[in-house]
Structure formats: structure tokens, C-alpha cells
Amino acid sequence: MLSTLIELQRLKRLDRTGWTLRGLPNGTESVAAHSFGVGVTAMLLADKLIASGVSVDVEKVLRIALLHDWAECRVGDMPRTATLYFGSEARKQAETAAFADVVSNLEGPYVDLYDDYERRNSLEAKLVKAADVLDLLVQVLALERAGARGLDEFWEVAEQPDFNLDGNAEQIVQELLQSILKARRELHNHG
Amino acid sequence: MLSTLIELQRLKRLDRTGWTLRGLPNGTESVAAHSFGVGVTAMLLADKLIASGVSVDVEKVLRIALLHDWAECRVGDMPRTATLYFGSEARKQAETAAFADVVSNLEGPYVDLYDDYERRNSLEAKLVKAADVLDLLVQVLALERAGARGLDEFWEVAEQPDFNLDGNAEQIVQELLQSILKARRELHNHG
Amino acid sequence: MLSTLIELQRLKRLDRTGWTLRGLPNGTESVAAHSFGVGVTAMLLADKLIASGVSVDVEKVLRIALLHDWAECRVGDMPRTATLYFGSEARKQAETAAFADVVSNLEGPYVDLYDDYERRNSLEAKLVKAADVLDLLVQVLALERAGARGLDEFWEVAEQPDFNLDGNAEQIVQELLQSILKARRELHNHG
Amino acid sequence: MLSTLIELQRLKRLDRTGWTLRGLPNGTESVAAHSFGVGVTAMLLADKLIASGVSVDVEKVLRIALLHDWAECRVGDMPRTATLYFGSEARKQAETAAFADVVSNLEGPYVDLYDDYERRNSLEAKLVKAADVLDLLVQVLALERAGARGLDEFWEVAEQPDFNLDGNAEQIVQELLQSILKARRELHNHG
Amino acid sequence: MLSTLIELQRLKRLDRTGWTLRGLPNGTESVAAHSFGVGVTAMLLADKLIASGVSVDVEKVLRIALLHDWAECRVGDMPRTATLYFGSEARKQAETAAFADVVSNLEGPYVDLYDDYERRNSLEAKLVKAADVLDLLVQVLALERAGARGLDEFWEVAEQPDFNLDGNAEQIVQELLQSILKARRELHNHG
């Protein structure tokens, strides 16, 4: 268990490559800090879903949020463009294999949860994926508020949201997305 | 909800003061990255407890781990010595009030979970506190492996562990602690 | 004396929390660098006061400027919002006690000077406080010139300046404040 | 041409992942800085080879040194462990395709030089690969002199050097390797 | 040879002072990363010249690009304003002497190439100087795209370009310059 914890420490300092490639300073956001953001966003979304009558397994949501990027301590934080060259299938396979090795000396439901996330079958997996995108957009918004520019391509994701959720769940996620987009419009109208 | 998420983004970049005060470079560990580490450690511990027959509410564990440092986006990451001057009671009250304000426009069990954590009544709260200490020690170990020195005072915590757990839970946490201490001894024997 | 100097070294790397919380990179400004800025600003202001016929104890001004943030090596650089939760009285008491401990093995007028600064009775104490605010605003201006945004709340301080000085002293400080505000207006008109 | 230059600017800030994963601070070495180091090392080695009577195309050596990591502006700096999961063949193909796209709007011998480097057929390609390894080891040595630890695995490369050169070329590269290893032994004997 | 390589490693981390003095974060660009950028720019320019029928010694171009800033590991990266106070002649002499010492235990054409660069007699030296300016401007453009401001004075260089080249060479360099200036105008029209 200790060797796994030591390996996962690496995510605390591993920069999210996307910021560096766009000229933002090193240290803008670590993979661990992003995972925290995904966990928090997913928890708040899950609680809203529950309040609106949707049944959500919050334990599963939080487990997936915490572990969904563990493979990066072996594979690194590959930029989006890398997927074009490796193919998304090869990337998925490599990350799945790396994840399996990271948790190989642990007992627990980690591999199953990771597979669930990769396949996006369960509501919980879809919710974490939505939180992954929304935390990214909130981070971009925060960076733009602090003066960063040149991040337009991240907002293109937001134009064709594909959360694949149903009913109340989809609506709640869309409401958060719309409030992020509104905050951005206001920022750039006043800026 | 968006305003809370924007405020919590601040934890992604807020340095843990302890490292800076001991001469380590800025960017060594953010509060968000530490919260991620606590969440991961708590999840792995909880799964070990469950495997040994202890009943644990993992959802509660992960919720507490994710939210236990949210007050720091308003109060900052105060060094240990600060508590000497403010008093631990005043610090607790200030952080509790700050936490309440951070979540004031959210519906959800956040204030109750925070209070539980602060009072350390439940097994889950104690487990997160143990994970808080153990993630710190694993981080110190990782820093020492990379050449950092002058961190001896962190190990003093480890000499008088006060996890306040029972039976299997106490034993599992102690085993992880002992394996960290063993790894450290080996590091310094070979170094 | 050496132990005090070692402890104060910590201020050279301790980030001013305000920048980090607003999304600026770590390393934007250390507490020591700010103290330098306050000392420089206070010296230039004091010399202008003297030239205009006001009698100023420059030694006292510079001593206070150098020592006014020493408590932060034990208490950390608390963000403004922290004061809301601790209360400004508790904060003052804690910092005063921390300061007293930092200088406890030194002989010299340090505690008296710190108390003078905290009470803002003397002209010199008021002048350093003015320099503390003005150095902050010049730093914000320099950051905005380099592209930083989202720092508007710092300028609110400047709208209701409360320097509590008299006659020529007040006028000289106000002139510097006005020239900072003018430079900012020009920046945003052209930017 | 400008779009290529803008894209390659990204390598100036992209951290070499190996350092971050081992707990060294962000900003330890960029991909561009490493490419500079490879170019310098390759030039000095080439000049030694020439002095010893080996015929070397220095233009080709320096071109390969400068361009051998260009694919990383699209694929990122993948850690060694990533190759285990993607397979070295898939990695090579992805990087070759990324390289081709980076230079697609340029006329010049870039694709041929990159292919030569990847296949390591020519003396020049082998020499750059040797410089790639040697610059890494000199960087590790410099970091260890500055106090970094935990970098032992990099030295394992040095134990089974496989430069694939002949005669004088092999000897000259081996001499540099041996002087690096000697400097490291001296460092750790005295340290 | 090893001692030279160790000394030149320093350029990998030495910040280009110009960015720091204008309020950009430490780590914006190292001297080594800039040398890489000059090498790449010079190579692409040289290949365009060759394609247009100009005869260029590319080996010489790349050698000069790699070595033109080596003196900085002893003299530092002096800001432009420093030249005003030392005089450009004294600066040149100091850098030439530092360069000679850096390469004093190497055999090779380094001193001659450096002298050629300093005198700007050959086409190759002029081409590297042009690449030095153009890489700077592309870096400024990239920083401005990421939100940096306050860098106008760098563009003044671009208004009175003095590349001192002839015919096709001058035209090709001017075309790149004009495309950079056009990209900047577009950035600020849309921004």
C-alpha cells in the first residue's frame, strides 16, 4: 500500500500539460489538484441530483473522481493532440494497463471502477466525466479572470456538450455549464 | 454553486505553508493536492478496514476528505506555530465560520460533515484525520528521497501517534505508519 | 541573534497569499520583498516630508518598515478574509505575541516599535502604514501592466484612503496615491 | 514557417517529465533546454571525432540534435514508463506522425533526418543518441551536486551503454561517459 | 570536456532577465531554451535561403547559434540597459574573454566562430543575429497570446530592422518579420 501511495504522490507535482503548452507558467495546476476539483464538482452535482430526486451512488462517484487519473503517474499527462497520433483506443488500452499496474498490489474495487469510468456506462461514471469537463472550464474561467488569454479552444468543448445524461441529471449539469458560460461572457464584456 | 467552485479553485494553487517556511521551493504541494492525497489514503485505508471486517461508511470518508480543508480558501494555510498564538479553540471557530460561509449557498450535508470532522466523533472522521497525518508523512518521505532535509520535526508527530481508533482500525493505520517509518530508516541508512 | 536571523530568512520565500488566492503564480511577491518595498516607499516619503518642513524620525520609520511583518514567519501571511473570522483584535494579539517571541532573545527597541506601529500613534507609524498600502498599489499596478487582471478589489482600498496624517504629510502621501491612480487609469485607457 | 516557430516555442516551457515525477521542482529542465544540451554535447563530441580522424557530417549532427524532440510539442514529454504501456513501436509511429505534421508546411530535409535518427543508421544519428544520453547524465550529475537525490535509476542506463558506434567514435564517447561516472563517484565519496 | 558541459548546464536554468524585469514569472525562458529557438529559427531561415539559391554554410550557422550565448554562464544574462552603463565595447570585450575561458580546454573552431558572430562579417553570422531577434519576437508574440502585456518596447526593435543582409536573404528574413508583425496586429485587433 505504501508503494502505491508514494507513486501517487507524483501526481501532486505533475503539471497538467495543457497549460504549459499554451504558455502559462509551470505550476498552474497539478494532476492531483485537478482530481480534487473533479471530486468536489462531482460531489456538489451529485447532491443536486439527489435533491432533485435522482438516485446516485455518491461513494462510487467520489471513488471514480479520485482514481480516474492515477494512470498518469506512469503515462504522464498527455496533451489532447497526443490522442490524434496514438489513437484513442491505444491510449485507453495503455492507460488501463498502467492503472492496473498501479493498483496491482491493492485489494479493492479499483479496476472495476476504472473500467466503468472508461466505458461510461453508469450514471456515476458519466457524472464524473461531466465534472472533469466542468472543472476544466471553471479553471479556464479562473485563469482568464487573472489575465490569461489564448485559451479559446477549451471553450469549444463547451459548445457541443455531450454529457450523455438523462432528464434531471442532464438539466442540472447543463445549468452549471450555462452559468459558467454566462460568467465568461460577463468577464469579456467588462474586461 | 459556481461561485463556490470558483472559490475552491484557489486551493489548487495555495501552497502548503509548512514547506515554504522550511526552505522548500514554492509549488511543492498545494492544499488541493494534499486534499487529493488525503482522499486517496483514506480510501485505501477504508478498504483495508472493510476487508478486515470493520464497517465503514466510505461515502462519508471521501466527502470529509475532500472538504476538510475548504476553509483555507478564506483563512489561508496557517502554519502550526500560528495555533500557538491564536489558540486551537479560536482557530477551530474561525475555520468553522469560514467553512460555513464557503458552503452557505449550497444545499447538502457539508456543515454537519465538517463538524463531525472537527469533533472526531465518528470512525470516519478519525480515519480521515489519520489519513491527513499519513499523507503528510508520505509527502515528507518523498521529499527526503528527492534530497530535502530539515524536515525532522514532522517525524516527531509520528513518534506519538494518537489516532484514537480501536481494534482492527487502529492496527491497520499503525501498520501503514510503521511501513512509512521503516522506509524512512532505510532511506537514511543508505543515503 | 543567529536563530532570529535564520527564522527571518523564511520571509524571503513566504508568498504573499493575496496573489496566490487571485490566481497569480507562486513567487509573485515574498513577504521579505514587500517589506523591502515598504522600506523604500517610506524612506522616499519621509524625505519628501522633511523637504516640506515636517520633522520625521527616519531611523524610526525604517526600523518599523523592516520589522512590521516579522510575526508572519510564525503566523503566516493571512489573507484579509481571515481577519473576518478571527476578528482584528485576536489577530493583532496573536501577531503581537508571535512578534515578541521572535525577538525574545534580542536586546533592542523592537517590541516598543512594533507596539507603536500597531497603535499607529506616531507620525512614523502612520507613515509606514501609508507606505504599506502604497507599495501594495504600486505592486498591483506593475502586475496589471504585465497583464494580470482580477485585482480590482485592491483598488477599493485606494478609494477611501484613511492615512490619518496631517497637513503636508497627508498631502504628500495623497499626491503619490493620486499619481498611482492616474497611472492606472492611463494603463486601462490604452490597454 | 511562423506557425511552426510558434508551435516549437512550446518546448521552451515544457518540463522534462522525468524530473517532476521524481519530486524535483517544476522548471528543472525544459525540452528546449535539453535539446540545446544535446546539440552542444553532440558538437563537442563530433569535433573530437574529427580530431581523431573520423569523418563526421557536423551539419547533419546539429540538425538532428535540434529537431529530434520536436514531436513533443504535440505528444508531450512521455515518461519512460509510458513506453511500457504503449509499446516502443507505437510510440515511434505516433512521434513520427506528429513530427511530420509539425514540419508539414516547411520545405527541407526534416522528415528524412528524423527518420535517420529514429532508425539510428548513420554515424551522425548514433552520435546524437549518445549525446542525448550523455546530456541526461551530466544534468543528473549537476542536480546531484546541488543536493538532489533519488535519481539512481538514471545511472543504470550508464552501466550498460549501448552506443553502437565503432572504433575511435565509440572510444571517445566512452571516455566522456567514464569521466561523468568518475565525477559522480567523487561527488558521493566526498558528500 | 566534462567541465565545460557542466558549466554550460547552467544556461538551462538561467532566466532571460528581460522577462523577469517586466514582471513575468521566473522560468519564462531560459538562456538555453532561447539558444534552441535561435538554432531552430536559423536552420529554417537557412533552408529557405538555400531554396532561393543563396549559398549558406548551415554547419556554421548552427554552430554559431548554439554557442553565441555561452559567455552568459560566467557573465549572466545582462539586461539591455546594462549596456548603456558598461558601454557596448566593454560588454563585447568581457563576453569575448568569458567565452574564451569557457572553451579554453576544448579543441575546436569555437573562438573563431564567436569572433565571426561578434563582428557580423559573414552571411552566417548575420543570419544568426537575425534569428536571435526573430526568436525574441516570436517569444514575445507567444507571451502576448497567453495574456502578457507591457512588452511594447520589444516591438520597437522590429520597427527599424537592421539585419544587414542582401538580396534574397534580406527578403526572406523580412518576410518572416512581416508575418510576425501581422500576427501581432491580428492578436490585438481581436483581443
Next chain:
Amino acid sequence: MLSTLIELQRLKRLDRTGWTLRGLPNGTESVAAHSFGVGVTAMLLADKLIASGVSVDVEKVLRIALLHDWAECRVGDMPRTATLYFGSEARKQAETAAFADVVSNLEGPYVDLYDDYERRNSLEAKLVKAADVLDLLVQVLALERAGARGLDEFWEVAEQPDFNLDGNAEQIVQELLQSILKARRELHNHG
């Protein structure tokens, strides 16, 4: 006055080159932070001298400490080796001229104080120079406690201290130096 303050802000972020050249991370110590350290050290030393019966003009001491590195905002923080190539006389002249320009639109005793410091005639100038050396050594000690290595050459200064003071003043400065050296010996005996 504002333009001077804006220019001096640059010292808050300008790295002391010595650390970078020895492989320590960017952001280790700014020129402004060092000036703060010199001011603090000089103040504590001055108070000890006064307590031992030596008459010291503390205002002058603190003024010189704050302003002695202002020229660096135009000339940069030149490494020691730079002086070998420029000559210490040329360096002094350049820095004196740069200093004069920095303060050219200020009224006050700055140029005279700077000249006094450069000539080291007065007790106060000598005391600041001693504080300049001692703050450097305390910084090195703090860095070595945090794990930094490769800083031995800084300690050579300490072996042949040349403070040029008399009687009690010399003794008090020597006592601080000796306590620094003792702390370093203890560090390396235990480390």
C-alpha cells in the same frame, strides 16, 4: 517618485543569479528579499554595537542597506565571475552611473549614501557590507539545512573575513560569523 518606485518593484522578482547558476530553483531569493535580509542583519548588528558602547548612525545604516542594490534594476544581478571579465573598477562605475539615473528625479541624500557605501569609509558603510556577507551566509546555511549542496565556494569568503572594522564592532561581527560557522559544522556533523 512613482516612476522610481515602479522601477524598484523589479527587484522583488529579480533572482539572485548565484543560486540559479548553482542549480537551485528559480525563486530561491530575490534581490529585494536579500536587501531586506541585509537591512535586518545590519539593524541587529548596529543595536549590538550601540549596546557595547559604539556610536552608530542607525538611520544611515538602514538607508544604505535598503538602497545598496538599486542599480541592479538596470544592470541586473551580475554573478561574481562577471567582475573578473569587466574589472571591478568598470563594474563599480557602471553601477554608480545606473544608481544615479535611478534616483535622478528624486531629492534626497541617495547618491552620497551610495558613494559612501562604495568607498566603505564610514563605520555605517562597513557595517552594511558585513551584513551583506553575513546575510548571504545565513541564506546558504538555510539552503543547506533544506538539503542544498554544492555551495562550498560561498564559505570560502567566510574563511578570510575582511570586515575592516575596529574594536567592539569587529568583535561583534566576528561573533556572528563564528556562530554561523559553528551552526554549519553542526549541520554537517549530524547530516
